[in-house]
Amino acid sequence: xxxxxxxxxxxxxxxxxxxxxxxxxxxxxxxxxxxxxxxxxxxxxxxxxxxxxxxxxxxxxxxxxxxxxxxxxxxxxxxxxxxxxxxxxxxxxxxxxxxxxxxxxxxxxxxxxxxxxxxxxxxxxxxxxxxxxxxxxxxxxxxxxxxxxxxxxxxxxxxxxxxxxxxxxxxxxxxxxxxxxxxxxxxxxxxxxxxxxxxxxxxxxxxxxxxxxxxxxxxxxxxxxxxxxxxxxxxxxxxxxxxxxxxxxxxxxxxxxxxxxxxxxxxxxxxxxxxxxxxxxxxxxxxxxxxxxxxxxxxxxxxxxxxxxxxxxxxxxxxxxxxxxxxxxxxxx
Numbered sequence: 001x002x003x004x005x006x007x008x009x010x011x012x013x014x015x016x017x018x019x020x021x022x023x024x025x026x027x028x029x030x031x032x033x034x035x036x037x038x039x040x041x042x043x044x045x046x047x048x049x050x051x052x053x054x055x056x057x058x059x060x061x062x063x064x065x066x067x068x069x070x071x072x073x074x075x076x077x078x079x080x081x082x083x084x085x086x087x088x089x090x091x092x093x094x095x096x097x098x099x100x101x102x103x104x105x106x107x108x109x110x111x112x113x114x115x116x117x118x119x120x121x122x123x124x125x126x127x128x129x130x131x132x133x134x135x136x137x138x139x140x141x142x143x144x145x146x147x148x149x150x151x152x153x154x155x156x157x158x159x160x161x162x163x164x165x166x167x168x169x170x171x172x173x174x175x176x177x178x179x180x181x182x183x184x185x186x187x188x189x190x191x192x193x194x195x196x197x198x199x200x201x202x203x204x205x206x207x208x209x210x211x212x213x214x215x216x217x218x219x220x221x222x223x224x225x226x227x228x229x230x231x232x233x234x235x236x237x238x239x240x241x242x243x244x245x246x247x248x249x250x251x252x253x254x255x256x257x258x259x260x261x262x263x264x265x266x267x268x269x270x271x272x273x274x275x276x277x278x279x280x281x282x283x284x285x286x287x288x289x290x291x292x293x294x295x296x297x298x299x300x301x302x303x304x305x306x307x308x309x310x311x312x313x314x315x316x317x318x319x320x321x322x323x324x325x326x327x328x329x330x331x332x333x
Contacts, residue, residue, distance in 0.1 A: 002053060004290045005029055008101050017179070017220070019089055025076040029056045032107035038135060039065040039104050039112045039317070040141075043097070045120025045153070045285035045294075047192075047214040048083055049075020051205040055296050058307055062314055064115065065108065067098050071125075075209045084209075086219040088179055088227045092128035094129050111319050113145035119294055120266070121225065122227035123152025127229050127238055127279055145321045146244035147279075148310070151293050154275040155229055157268045168230075171223050179220030182198035186213035189267045193257040195297055200257035203297060232278050241282035241320065243313045245306060246272045261299055262290035285315055 007028055014023040028052050040059045042321040044050055058065050071093055087093070098189035099191045117125035131149060133139050156163050165297050174177060174181055195201040199212065250270070251263030255296035269287070275286050286309045292298045295306040 002027075002051070005053075006031075007076065007187040009077075009104060010096050011192075012096060012217070015082070016087065016092065019073070019082045019086070020079060022072040023077050023079065024099070024105055025070040026100050027070065027076070027102045028107075029060060031137075032110045033065045034107065036065040036108050036112050037322070038115070039067060039087040039108065040115045040117055041097075041100055041104065042066070042068040042117045043119070043126050044074065045118075045122045046123070047210055048119065049206075049209045050212070052203070053328070054268045057205075058310075062311070065104070065112065067100060067104055069096065069322055071122075072096060073186070075206075077246065078209065083180060084217065086180065086218060088175065088224050090125050090128055091132070092222050093125050094132065097126070097129050098133075098142065101144070105265075111141075111143040114143045115142075115146040115148060115317070116144060117148040117150070118152065119150040120235045121153050122313050124154065124225065124228050124232065125151040125287060127152065127232060127236060130157060130238040130240070131151045131236040131280075132239060139239040141310050144240055146317050147238050148241050148313075149242065149244045149279075150295055151246050151264060151267055151269075152244065152272060153225070153229070153267060153269040154232060154278075155268070156318075157266070157271065158225065158227035168226060171219060171226060175223035179218065179223075181219045182216040183219050183222060184217035186211065186216060187253065188213055189257070189289060190253045191293060193255075194265075194292065195294075200261070200302075201297075233275055235278050237280040241317060242284070243277055243310070243317075244272065244276050244279075244283065244285045245309060245317065247285055247289075247293070247295065248287040250287045261292070264291070264293045266293040286313070 008026045010024040017024045049070045071323050095114045115125050193199040246269050247264040249263045250268050251260050251265050253265040255314045288306050292303045
């Protein structure tokens with residue numbers, strides 16, 4: 001476990017996909033703060049888990065109690081006999097996400113204003129979840145007050161033919177008969193080599209949980225992703241102000257890390273720009289020049305720019321939400 005961090009395991013019961021019992025792991029920075037008025041809940045992407053303490057430190061410096069969730073079958077929540085990150089329904093993450101909100105409120109002794117943060121596939125997952133939460137009338141009751149998306153996965157990258165109805169039908173058909181069929185094996189090098197310090201990066205993390213070449217992409221999982229993306233593209237409303245950070249350009253993935261240090265080598269940033277308006281009202285989109293797929297894992301000077309842009313939005317967000325909170329309390333008498 002990371003020094004200065006604590007974790008709590010959620011026992012979620014049997015896996016509907018038949019891979020034993022599921023758990024999720026909530027990670028907290030520091031001791032619980034029983035007087036905090038604000039918190040952030042971070043959700044990772046595919047072939048990922050929480051390890052980036054620089055992000056945690058930054059939010060803590062802005063007065064946020066910091067929490068991160070390793071989703072079931074991911075990172076600290078991956079168990080023997082389970083396929084990493086595999087699910088056939090993104091809505092199955094809702095339970096652990098709401099359990100995390102309950103713990104945050106319990107440790108705060110009240111319901112703090114919670115900023116939800118999602119990266120890549122995690123950005124898609126939390127966006128869909130917050131739309132469902134709003135439709136159930138629980139956004140304010142659960143304390144959710146804002147959303148930050150770091151290169152959210154809003155559409156399938158690659159040739160346009162992959163996004164046609166026949167392609168969707170083919171993926172759906174394969175997922176019904178062979179849901180764990182590998183449709184994209186791990187790559188050799190690529191984006192991961194720009195991150196880990198054993199290669200051409202500067203970050204230390206567990207390569208069992210975040211392998212350099214990624215985990216295989218399987219038919220049942222990508223079918224769940226495509227259903228989620230289709231729902232988003234029809235239009236959602238997360239119910240809270242939201243910030244989308246992304247790179248200003250995509251680069252073709254290559255084995256030479258020097259060729260992909262400045263740009264998104266995973267997603268097509270034009271697709272993020274295209275579908276950003278489908279997330280809800282009060283959306284702010286900020287392209288970060290030369291940023292990587294995870295903008296906060298970019299080279300140092302680009303990373304500093306990303307944090308400055310985050311801070312600029314947080315200044316507005318905190319003023320807006322805390323003024324609204326004060327008004328609400330005074331109205332209640």
